[in-house]
Amino acid sequence: MKAKVYFTKDISTEGLMKIYNALGVTLRGKVAVKISTGEPGGHNFLNPALIAPLVSKLSGTIVECNTAYEGKRFHTSDHWQAIRDHGFMDIAPCDIMDEDGQMPLRVTGGKHLQENFVGDHLKNYDSMLMLSHFKGHAMGGFGGALKNMSIGVASGYGKAHIHGAGDADKLWTADHDSFLESMAEADQSVMAYLGSKNLAYINVANKLSVDCDCDSNPHEPEMADIGIFASLDPVAVDQACVDAVYASPDPGKAALIERMESRNGIHTIEAAVALNLGTREYEIVDLDESI
Numbered sequence: 001m002k003a004k005v006y007f008t009k010d011i012s013t014e015g016l017m018k019i020y021n022a023l024g025v026t027l028r029g030k031v032a033v034k035i036s037t038g039e040p041g042g043h044n045f046l047n048p049a050l051i052a053p054l055v056s057k058l059s060g061t062i063v064e065c066n067t068a069y070e071g072k073r074f075h076t077s078d079h080w081q082a083i084r085d086h087g088f089m090d091i092a093p094c095d096i097m098d099e100d101g102q103m104p105l106r107v108t109g110g111k112h113l114q115e116n117f118v119g120d121h122l123k124n125y126d127s128m129l130m131l132s133h134f135k136g137h138a139m140g141g142f143g144g145a146l147k148n149m150s151i152g153v154a155s156g157y158g159k160a161h162i163h164g165a166g167d168a169d170k171l172w173t174a175d176h177d178s179f180l181e182s183m184a185e186a187d188q189s190v191m192a193y194l195g196s197k198n199l200a201y202i203n204v205a206n207k208l209s210v211d212c213d214c215d216s217n218p219h220e221p222e223m224a225d226i227g228i229f230a231s232l233d234p235v236a237v238d239q240a241c242v243d244a245v246y247a248s249p250d251p252g253k254a255a256l257i258e259r260m261e262s263r264n265g266i267h268t269i270e271a272a273v274a275l276n277l278g279t280r281e282y283e284i285v286d287l288d289e290s291i
Contacts, residue, residue: 029126141265
């Protein structure tokens, strides 16, 4: 069966609320809203003013984990400063989930990972909204729901463990496709832990740099914003964003397509399908057409 992917060109607080409501899901209990808080120096991360009403509606807590690389979010104290400076503490409670350590989640069916190491505070949440900024990525090709749920929920050590395809010492040297497959394997563990009914996925496709929000000096976007995509299927929502980049009439898309193809980014989606995490077959429900 095809997954439903909801879409609006309206990148605004109203558009974000509209697309979440269209999902028809009720995230139960204590809700985590997983975003990237953005590496200081970068400026493409999701604007706090954009996401504030939705986070408030969910009575959500913005969650993140520390990075695996030296930077301004590597140490917890620096990361808290980045969260303050970027305005997220002004709109909602925030939580660095690996501040007090990490916990292992079992990976089932993986070729590289037997365990995925996530922030220990994940155990404090009942459900999660993966609120992702869709854009390029220097290693993954692109970042969306699947990256946010794998690398994003992993502890600092867990990020290195995924990048190293099961060997954190190979953070920068592991076989590339094995790294992409390991992201999907990490996704499997998070989905199994929280339960698919307790997860929802929204990708905001704006500020479409070839670089991730983890980059302190990202390349400026070369193509125009596309819109917001949402689904209860993480594979479908990422596939829809990739397809939308290819389908865009904007000639500036060439840079992002080159980034995705040169890093074989689609392989993360392929690996997620192989693990039965979702489907690449979807139908777009255009919310703008119903206005």
